Amino acid sequence: MTLSLSPEFKTQFYHLLESRKSIRKFKPHPIPRETIERILAAGMHAPSGKNRQNWRFFVLTGPKRDEYVLLSQKSWLGIKDVLERRLKPSLYQFTERFFYSLGDAPVVILCYSMNDAEERYHTSIGSVYMAVENMNLAALAAGLGSCTMGAPLEIRQEVDRFIGVDQWPEYKDDKLELLCALVLGVPDHDPPKAVRQTEGRVYWLEK
């Protein structure tokens, strides 16, 4: 099957891809559940190894999201020393504020992978991240902003306990693994696009 897309649509499609950038400051407006569901559905259109659809998403809104912010503050304490050495002071301070408030994002989606012996580990992980990027793009298409965050991995076990997956049999079998959080909401800043490097990223082998 080939899709027949209008030239305008193609232009807009690339505009969407190229416009995506991580948003780390949000207006506290709640996001309608249907919008979140639409974004999750876009995520689940992603390909996955052996079509296992091994993503598992936990959506935090309202008081549960507020409780999660308190955990995020703890994750900051775990990584602040490394980042303080790596980032320039202004960026370090911005990042600290982000961890303390999650940029006021009204929605946090914790993204897990269900791994099993049927599929290679990296294929399982990659499948979930494909869904995550679909969701980043769907959020943008919905007029929202988002940021993928590996930071929760610093407090992985606390997060697992927080949402209760530590009681799942698959978790006890070491199959359910937290990969990242996706925070989203209405953007409250317009950061510059992070520069893309082209040098040394692609190698064409033709002969």
Ligand SMILES: Cc1cc2nc3c(=O)[nH]c(=O)nc-3n(C[C@H](O)[C@H](O)[C@H](O)COP(=O)(O)O)c2cc1C
């Ligand atoms: C797997 C992954 C983990 C990330 N973790 C964090 C994070 O913990 N905190 C954060 O502020 N940004 C995080 N980011 C966002 C990156 O910093 C961002 O994508 C990168 O700097 C490029 O900027 P852009 O998304 O605006 O294009 C993460 C991105 C990815 C893909």
